[in-house]
Amino acid sequence: MLRIVGGQVYDPAHGIDGVVQDVCIQDGRIVENVDAAPTIDASGMIVFPGGVDVHTHVAGGSINFARAMTPEDHRRTTAFIRSQTNRAGVGGMTPTTFATGYLYAGMGWTTVNEAAVPILSAKHTHEELRDIPIVDKSCCVLLANNEILLDLLEAGEMERAREVVAWQIWASKAYGVKAVNPGGVAAWKYGKNAEQLSEPVDGYHKVTPAKIVAGLAQIVDDLGLPHPLHLHCNNLGVPGNLTTTLETMQNLDGRRAHMAHLQYHAYGGDDWSTMRSEAPQLADYMNAHRNFTTDAGAVLFGDTVTITADGPWQHLLYKLTGRKWGNLDVENETGCGIVPYTYRPTNLVNAVQWAVGLELLLLIDDPWRVFLTTDHPNGACFWRYPEIIQLLMCRDFRRDCMAGQSDKALSRIHLPDIDREYTLYEIATITSAGPARALGLPRKGHLGVGADADVVIYDQDDDVARMFGHPRYVIKGGEIVIEDGDIRATPEGRGLLVRPPHDEQIEAFLRPLFEDYYTMSFDNYSVEMERIQQPEICDCIDTE
Amino acid sequence: MGGKVSCTLGEVKNRADFVLYWGGNPAECHPRHFTKYALMPKGRFVPRGRKDRTMVLVDIRETKSVKAADIFLQIRPGKDFEALSILRALVKGQHVDEKQVAETGLTLEQLTDLVDRMKRAKFGVMFFGMGLSMTRGKHMNSASILTLAAELNAYTKFVAMPMRGHGNVTGADVVMRWTTGYPFGVNFSRGYPRYNPGEFSTVDLLVRGDVDAALILGADPGATMPQPAIDHLARIPTVVLDPKVTHTSRLARVHITTAVTGISAPGTGYRMDEIPLPLRPALRSPYPTDEDVVRRIHQAVAEKPDWMAAGGQTTTTQI
């Protein structure tokens, strides 16, 4: 039991905007009232629902590949020292699993969605998710380049495809469906890509990226998944890709979708030298079409490592940067590429990327549909979110950051003309209430009765980045886990899953295919329930 | 700076039309490799199986694997790095003299032909064994072949991967990475993980005598490591967890018999391509699992007073 007294509460889901009121906690949930409970005096402090990350890469084969590639970063970063209760680890660009939990919680985030899981190695992802303490975890399974599905789409067998998807979600113990560069990763298996939405994917006659996207979005809706199709469009990062992005959104024809890391998909220009921001056009489209949510995938200047299932893009980036390159293609399903990267303010392309992320956050007018992410670690590490909050809340700070930029760079972006400053209420929306709603997690992202007691308390501070970087208290499931920068408790987090109903007969269809497609036996393929820590099966919904 | 470009074994099965083995003898050391993954199987995009694939073997001597090869290149011992350097140069169209090639025991014609075949392949794969990774040059030999594969992607699809030894070496590597950031050779003496192969790798620690106790799990260094390392293990308190009597258990102070993982203890094994496989026990064992024993040791250690006295939960200045 716990009573938080006297804090200014921001709870956008209930329209509470800085009202001083008590928050009561019992048995891990928010309750109306508690008697004789220990209290936290939060006078002069700010109370938020725990942060929710809708799109991050924290566990599984890809990030673990990136860890092996970047020992130089582990050495220079914050190290976590082992104690009787805490595990050793390192932070940095690719934090180790235990450190990931400590860093997210340390910043006040209590739920994270790992955005890219191949089914074939999903056991590995879940083993890592178990080792991320404190936060609750969900994950999205990669299906837009799954060859069994592409073959079904080629044959026009939509109904069977839906049954297969339902089976695959449960087999991977996933929460949602992710599409990455639809068709392009499959083509990458022979070194090619998919750049045109309406052209057949290499090796197919009928299947196009457009059909994959529409098909998967339809299936996700038919199955009633609480989170819409999580979509990483074709032509990520490429100048002029705005056209592809808009076409993709039009092609969805009113179906729900979450547009991942939109920053990487909002460019004009014909090549690297003419690349410019098209954030206003994309924001207008977002504003006019309420079937979409998105996350920023914002970029901050500095060192990071880029990790994506988008293999062809990563090969291009390797050729552009001449830095280390890791690639791992996963049979029949997906791929992954890894390239360390440094975003430099003096680099025109990087300067545009930096601005585009912020422009989208500032120009999309509904904070319930645009969320704070950096596509960790691609645009920046998640533990740098407080810097972005400062950029959103302080126009003058933004201007200071742009002071050193060349006229050429300034002519390619719109940020200097934007006056909007986020309020605390809006920050609570884009970091917690909004992403929780987009994920379809009814007990996350708010402080109403019945919600999970995931609460952050900040000391009020004019230095916004410091305030959000160092919460006074973080409470997870009713337990104080962080106090004044120290880790106080490291409870296990929950594993959030869905189990869409499917026809059991679909296994009879899939089993014989495995001999052809895979090198793993059908019986070894599914993730066993025992691998999920504190599993919680979430309800499917009616999307009509 | 090169890199590591790889894939899961199913990609090899379904797509590889060019397969090269360097410094390994799969016919005898990984017999299932030919039949299950790389050579014989009919794949989705190589429907005629063996007929659709070209197999090249590079080794210092004729092994049983030669019979399975379309092309055998017998390289002079210790010249792998040189040959790989020449290949990298040729791939990029750099001029190399016949004379300069001579030391490798191969001819310029052979290497030029090899490069042509690699570039013509639709999907090429190179597997490399201990004949490359454990001979003079060691990690630089591995780096050379990995870099060659990465660079070939400017022309066609190419991947490379090591043929790992037996046991769950890959699994250890994978778990170390997510818990510490580093694959092996990790030191925890300051309370946080540090990595420096050569300084902290097991064999170097033992040869130099830098450790005063050893806990051995899932390995038999007494059979494989150099004599000075073995001598040091015998000198210090060595504890071995193993289902059977081994060279190491014979020289250890303590041998705890454990259940055989995969046969009578459950767990997860990682394939050489880092794909996890569930291990489901078929039998019961009277012995505890490795995990049980380590947990109990850990519990006992945890009851001792904390010796770290680190004065903080984190540090920003690692040594």
Next chain:
Amino acid sequence: MSAIRLTLKEQPGVPLETEVLSPDALADLAHDEIRSLPVQLGKRRRRLDDFFEIEGERSDEIEVHGDLSLLKWIGRGMSRGRLTIHGNVGMHLGAYMTGGSIEVHGDAGDWVGAEMGDGLISVHGNAGGQIGAAYRGSPTGMRGGTIVIDGSTGLEVGMRMKKGTIVIGDTAKDFAGLQMKGGNIVLLAGAELRTGAWMIRGTIISLKPIAMLPTFRLARSYNPEFLRLYARFLSGLGITLPCAADEGRYDLYSGDVSVPGKGEIFVWQPAEAAASR
């Protein structure tokens, strides 16, 4: 201000990490403060005076006596002052240093001057591998300064170095100048195999014939002007580089074409040998 003098009184049973043995750490401390500085023995923290007799205080001149083979990180990141070691010393001597000088009357371990920025390290005995190198995964090794090893060295000397000078008096093992990006390595007695492998830029000078990788090409034979200037710099360190035309000339090999790189390896051909070719 007289030197601080430390004498090892007890050999550690396992490696001892003593990054505090550096002028930057000691120069402003009183005697008692120096004595109580922390050192890391295996997993335990101990005091400097558990292992050393200590004389003096408040000086950036430090003398250490004894067999320090198991002592790591001496002079780590030092920026000033003078550190003299009478005896052998362990790994990472002067790693990350940015100034000052270190002199060792004995042998040194691996990673001498790794990723150093500036300063001078001289070792009068032999040293281990990875001298002036980049740590694993780092893009860049030594960025400046000078390392002189009178004796022989191990593998990967100057790996990924960008600037500065490394001089090796006796034979260097394999991969000297590996992935070198700049700077100079002088091999007074040659090297074993694969010198200059993956070299991008930079200069290696060998006064003895060395085995060349097949991916280096003989470009020309001459006495380059810049070597004359460089010889003057080296003579300040007590090292003689032959460069008179009547003494011989240098074969210049360029590579590594496998990269393809623009590195240069100069191999000295004394007059008689040059004439007989």
